[in-house]
Amino acid sequence: MTSLLSIRDLTIDFRTDRQSFRALDGLSLDVAPGRTLALVGESGSGKSVTAQAILRILPRSAAITAGRILFTEPGGSGAPTDITALPADGPGMRALRGGRIAMIFQEPMTCLSPLHTIGDQVGEALRVHTGASRAEADAQTRDALERVGFPDPQRALHTYPFELSGGLRQRAMIAMALIMRPALLVADEPTTALDVTTQAQILALLGRLQAETGMSILLITHDLGVVANMAHDVAVLYRGRLVEAGTREDVLRRPGHPYLRALIKAVPRFDMAPGERLTPITPARVTIPPRAPPTPRAGPILSVEGVSKVFALRSSRAAGQAGLIRAVSDVSLAVEAGRTLGLVGESGSGKTTLSKIVMRAIAPSAGRVMFDAGTGPRDVQALAGADLFAYRRAVQFVFQDPYSSLDPRMTVGEIVAEPMKIHGVPKRERQQRARDLMAMVGLEAGGLSRYPHAFSGGQRQRIGIARALALEPRMLLLDEPVSALDVSVQAQILNLLKDLQAALGLTYLIVSHNLAVIDYMADTISVMCRGRIVEAAPKATLFRNPAHPYTRALLAAVPDPSLDHPLDFAAVSGEHSDPAAWPQPFRLAAAEAGAMREIEAGHQVRMGEAEALRAA
Known part of the structure; x- marks a missing residue:
């Protein structure tokens, strides 16, 4: 099978006034049509530099000093295009960039313009590459936003990035990248800034869009859990060199290079033995002077008792209305x-x-925080x-x-x-x-x-x-x-x-x-x-017997680097955080607070008020 993207002996050097630094040293890898290649490594390994080289958006201090990047149109009969031979600002590269090759960046808030609406930014590539009118661009942008899961695509056309959650900003970035239906999507740490449930939703979305469009994905990540659930093939970088490559099955089940084995051991896992420690690749040498043990005390050092916090919406204050956001509702913990x-x-x-x-x-807004510095709670x-x-x-x-x-x-x-x-x-x-x-x-x-x-x-x-x-x-x-x-x-x-x-x-x-x-x-x-404690327990109890559906969804959303524990994408479909969608006895009506009830020693869970009374 002809590779969609073939990198051969790519070398990239950074030059400063004092010295030069080799960021990539003879990298060779292939991205096959319709498949996902995960490029794995720590910060400084050369992952993002590889992505920038493919799009020809390297910083001024960097230069491609050797090698080729060959892009072959899927189904095309012509010769592959050598991206390294194209002027970075020339028409040939501009036609590829954003058209046939698109990119999702790591931090959506810094990559989206705060001065332009989502509709303008998503539709810009379409207008630049096809000359579409504003009406045509808006129509296709609305379709793209709907395809990536925006709840109200029409409204999103006129929304600014600061009005969106992190997950919706990342969906907007995906819509922007895919509106031209590229053959290759370069995704540079697309879920690092997101919480685990939103990350699972974005990964499921990328998988669905790949199945629908047949695009290839170069997924850049340091998260082996993401690799285990998304990649077909894996390439591991260490200090600018490729140290291991193969199919996901081969690389994760039979890791050969010591660096990859060390990366796997550094990931927190749910099956760790009591007292087992994570194994970093480079252990840090620390010197902690001994200190006299603290005087034993009775009772907690910190108690949060019925704390609530309500914020007034700025637009509501200006209009003289009582628009309120309840960020924390009657929280107690010790x-x-x-x-x-x-x-x-x-x-x-x-x-x-x-x-x-x-x-x-x-x-x-209500409640109190008590702290005991050794003389009693205050x-x-x-x-x-x-x-x-x-x-x-x-x-x-x-x-x-x-x-x-x-x-x-x-x-x-x-x-x-x-x-x-x-x-x-x-x-x-x-x-x-x-x-x-x-x-x-x-x-x-x-x-x-x-x-x-x-x-x-x-x-x-x-x-x-x-x-x-x-x-x-x-x-x-x-x-x-x-x-x-x-x-x-x-x-x-x-x-x-x-x-x-x-x-x-x-x-x-x-x-x-x-x-x-x-x-x-x-x-x-x-x-x-949503501002409330829904479950509280000792660690061993919670992971042995998670009771609340929200807790179970959080657990299901943590990507495991083991191929034997794949993510259950259906468990984090979006309703897991909606109290009205929770099954009984946990379901809460619109204004219902519910109540915490102990289901075993030290293990409390929030139930609907009627169900909690019956449980009591």
């Missing part, structure tokens, strides 16, 4: 000292809002002056995005020392403490004089953890701390957090949409949906 509570749910379920309430970054919202200052020191936050959470104008030393400076720690003590913190998170003290841009994503997250530990807190709030990281770097960070907790007696509240990560980290788990 975290024991030295333990980890995992808070799980999809994007928009209220997890981050609740963590901000705990941090006192926003005030609750209402966090009532703290002021020195008491509030002490609370800020005792509870610290680790943010989701290691790139935007560090000030690019400050050195790492200034970033790590800033909390200590605010809290009056003497300068000499700050400097020594900063060096100790760098060793504690596995970084060299020499990095204190460098700026964040000089570090990788995983290293930046370590800097964020060091900053959070600067004031010797009792508790860390971890908001999706590894969702933006490669699987091996993710394993390093998760192991680091476990080691820090064991050595320093820390308490964690970890927010995530990935139940496999929560399974590895947490002692107890609370599951949130």
Whole structure:
């Protein structure tokens, strides 16, 4: 069979004023018609550079120094086109780019123009390539949006990207890429920024569209679970070189290269033995000084009691109307000292809002947060002056995005020392403490004089953890701390957090949409949906006997790297988060809150009020 895309001996170098760097070194691979090739590897392996070379959108500092990229029209009898021989801005390349070869980028919010409607952006390729009129483009754009699952395609024509969820933005990107019915779709980490259920829906959509159109897909990812559920063929990159390639069955069932075997061991799995640790490819060397164990206490260190948060819609305020969004509804939970509570749910379920309430970054509309610093529980919202200052020191936050959470104008030393400076720690003590913190998170003290841009994503997250530990807190709030990281770097960070907790007696509240990560980290788990806790239990109990249909859908949506546990795409069709669609006894009417009921020791689940009364 003739390959749709054939890359032969491709070499790409990046040049700077001081040195050159080889990003791809003699890469050869083939994408067959109608099949999906997964290009796998960590950040820096050359995956995205390969995609940019195919579309000829490499940065100015990069150059193709050897090799060819041959594109053959499906069913065509002519000679293949050598993409490397075409001028990047010439008519031949423009005809291919967006027409016969299309691309989906990793982060839809930064790739969609905030100034143009979805209709304008999706229809632009059609108007550029075919000269279609505005009416013709709108009609075909509406059809494309309907094909990718927009609930109201007509309305979406006039919608701006900021008005859409992450999943709908990614669907808009897919519609934009496919409106010209390309022969090849290059998908660069198309689901990394999405929660697991939305990711499953997008993967199912890509599979359906491929079956309908016969297009080929070059799927770039570091997630072996996605590979196991989407790919026909697999190619593994390591530092710009191809180290393993073959069919999905051959590569995943019989991995030959040590790098691929190491990647598989770095992925959190539900079947891990008690006490088993993830195995990162490059273990980090950390130095954690011993600390006296915390004084045993009775009762939880943190209690959230009936907390709700209501936001007024901006347009409703302007119009004098009472438009309200209930982000958190009557949430109660407790975290024991030295333990980890995992808070799980999809994007928009209220997890981050609740963590901000705990941090006192926003005030609750109702309920209270109680924190026990060792002298008895106190209402966090009532703290002021020195008491509030002490609370800020005792509870610290680790943010989701290691790139935007560090000030690019400050050195790492200034970033790590800033909390200590605010809290009056003497300068000499700050400097020594900063060096100790760098060793504690596995970084060299020499990095204190460098700026964040000089570090990788995983290293930046370590800097964020060091900053959070600067004031010797009792508790860390971890908001999706590894969702933006490669699987091996993710394993390093998760192991680091476990080691820090064991050595320093820390308490964690970890927010995530990935139940496999929560399974590895947490002692107890609370599951949130539409602002409410729908299930809460010890980890072993929840995974042994998930009762709520929403919890089961989240579990079903986690892609497993094993070919023996394929994703059940039907389980995450979209109704899993609709309380009115849940089966009895869990179904909730429009204004019904339901009630939590214990179904076994320590295991609570939300039921409809009438069903809960009968269960009681």
